[in-house]
Amino acid sequence: MKAIVYEKYGPPDVLQLKEVEKPNPRDNEVLIKIYATTVTAEDPKQRGFTFPPLFWLPTGILFGFRKPRMKILGFELAGEVESIGKSVKRFKKGDQVFGYTGLSFGAYAEYKCMPEDGLLAIKPTNITYEEAAASPNGALSALVFLRNKGIIQKGEKVLIYGASGSVGTYAVQLAKYFGAEVTGVCSTMNIELVKSLGADKVIDYTKDDFTQSGETYDIIFDTVGKSSFSQSKSSLKKNGRYLLTHFGLSDIFQMLWTTMIGNKKVIGTAANFNWKPEDLNLLKELYEARKLKSVIDRLYPLEEAVEAHRYVEKGHKKGNVVLTL
Numbered sequence: 001m002k003a004i005v006y007e008k009y010g011p012p013d014v015l016q017l018k019e020v021e022k023p024n025p026r027d028n029e030v031l032i033k034i035y036a037t038t039v040t041a042e043d044p045k046q047r048g049f050t051f052p053p054l055f056w057l058p059t060g061i062l063f064g065f066r067k068p069r070m071k072i073l074g075f076e077l078a079g080e081v082e083s084i085g086k087s088v089k090r091f092k093k094g095d096q097v098f099g100y101t102g103l104s105f106g107a108y109a110e111y112k113c114m115p116e117d118g119l120l121a122i123k124p125t126n127i128t129y130e131e132a133a134a135s136p137n138g139a140l141s142a143l144v145f146l147r148n149k150g151i152i153q154k155g156e157k158v159l160i161y162g163a164s165g166s167v168g169t170y171a172v173q174l175a176k177y178f179g180a181e182v183t184g185v186c187s188t189m190n191i192e193l194v195k196s197l198g199a200d201k202v203i204d205y206t207k208d209d210f211t212q213s214g215e216t217y218d219i220i221f222d223t224v225g226k227s228s229f230s231q232s233k234s235s236l237k238k239n240g241r242y243l244l245t246h247f248g249l250s251d252i253f254q255m256l257w258t259t260m261i262g263n264k265k266v267i268g269t270a271a272n273f274n275w276k277p278e279d280l281n282l283l284k285e286l287y288e289a290r291k292l293k294s295v296i297d298r299l300y301p302l303e304e305a306v307e308a309h310r311y312v313e314k315g316h317k318k319g320n321v322v323l324t325l
Contacts, residue, residue, distance in 0.1 A: 002325075003109035004305040005071045009049040012309040017302070020072070022111050027085040029113045030120070032097060034079040036133035037107040039300075039308045039321045040166065043073050046105075047309065074107025074323075075100055078123055078132035088116045096123040098132035099280065100140065108305060110325055121280035124287035131287075131294040134320035136275075138166035139283050139292065141245060142174050142223075144274045149267045150219045150241045154179030159210060159217045159235070162224030163199065164190035167245060169295040169319045171221055172197045177291050183217070185210055190318060193295065211235050219243060229266050236264045243267050295319025 001022040006014045025031040045051055046063070063069055078098040081091050091097065099120035106112045114120050119140075123132045145167075146152045158175045162168040163184030175182045176198040184199035187206055194202045203210050211231050220232050221243040229242050236242060242264065286292035297318040300308040302325050312321050 001110040002302065003072050004074075004302060006047055006068060006073065007071055008067050009047065011048065012044075012306045012313070014047065015073075015305050015309065017305075020109070023113045025083060025085045025088075025113045026115075027087040028115050028117070029085045030081045030088055030091050030097075030116055031083045032077065032079045032099075032112050032114060033082045034077050034107060034110060034112055034325050035129040036078045036325065037074045037302075037323045038076045038133055038137070039305070039312045039323060040075060040137050041312060041315075041317075042075070042137075044309050044313045046073060070105045072106045072108050074105055074109070075102070076133050076136045077101065077107040077112060078129040079112075082111070084116075090116045091120070096129075097121065098123045098129075098136065100136035100275065108302065108323065117277070119275055119277060119280060121277060121284055124284045126290075127287050127294065130296060130299060130322045130324060134166075134294040134296055134322055135170070135283055135287075135292075136280065138320065139170040139174070140275045140279055141167045142171035143279055143282070145221060145243045145245065145267075146171060146174055146178065146219070148274060150221065150243050152178045152180055152219060155181070156218035157181045157183070157216070157237075158219040158221065159183045159185065160199075161185045161205075161210075161220065161222040161227050163194045163197075163202070164295075164318050165224055166295075166317075166320050167223040169193075169197055170292070171223060172199050173292050175219075175221075177286065180219075183210070183215070193318060197293075197295075216240070233264060238264075240264045241267055296322055298322070299324055301325075 003020045004015050005018045081095040158180040160168050160171045163172050164186040182199045183201040184194040185203045185205050186194050188204050191202050216237045218237050219241050299322050302323050
């Protein structure tokens, strides 16, 4: 089968299209013929081994310091079940599915085996493979942060910083689904996009600073790591929650400190450790009820993964970048 392989860390050019052995499903696995995957913001970091100092050691232990142990990137996928192991009950041959491979990666390829009890679900009937592949990482992150960590409540005021990114576009929609009043923060060129996702208000960060507006929020959700708790604290209501997907050592100290004192909390987590198959099924229901949609910035064929990585590394993608097979 064809796959994008990298055998050393480095710039996008280390990614190469190669023929590799097609996997065979174990008794509890399904073999998926992949039609679409994505280049997430994390993929270039993994490819280049450019992690913050706090994560350098654990990441190296997991994935290799000198060269990658797992040579095929890709977290998200959508495709069709081609065959199943003899113990599989949840899926059958021909099922259209979407899912998240987690630390096994491997979605930059024509085929991938996944356990039937993994993060895998039947694809929503009313969206494309490309739209389905774009959803697990961003939508599940937004869901876990807002519902599980932020304990979002109907009628609350929520600000989404980075509202045009992968997590941000889903966070806007999910916050509206949970009944919140939503303010999105993005650049000038993405204002109409964020409005179209349901945001009640949109702030252009190139012109205005939300921390100087006098508005206060129950939740401030920084999806891109571009704000700070110290600057945002005055914009939080009593018992407000400051959620962040990207954090360093100073943020961890703030998380610990705010759990002990004060009435405003800093909350960060490795969101993907909290995802469950039933959450994917919820996304399916929301797509089919037309309460959720995927934002796709660009589509690239698998063979152009290098160009896709170059684009994502610039840090200005809207929603998701998809690789098609």
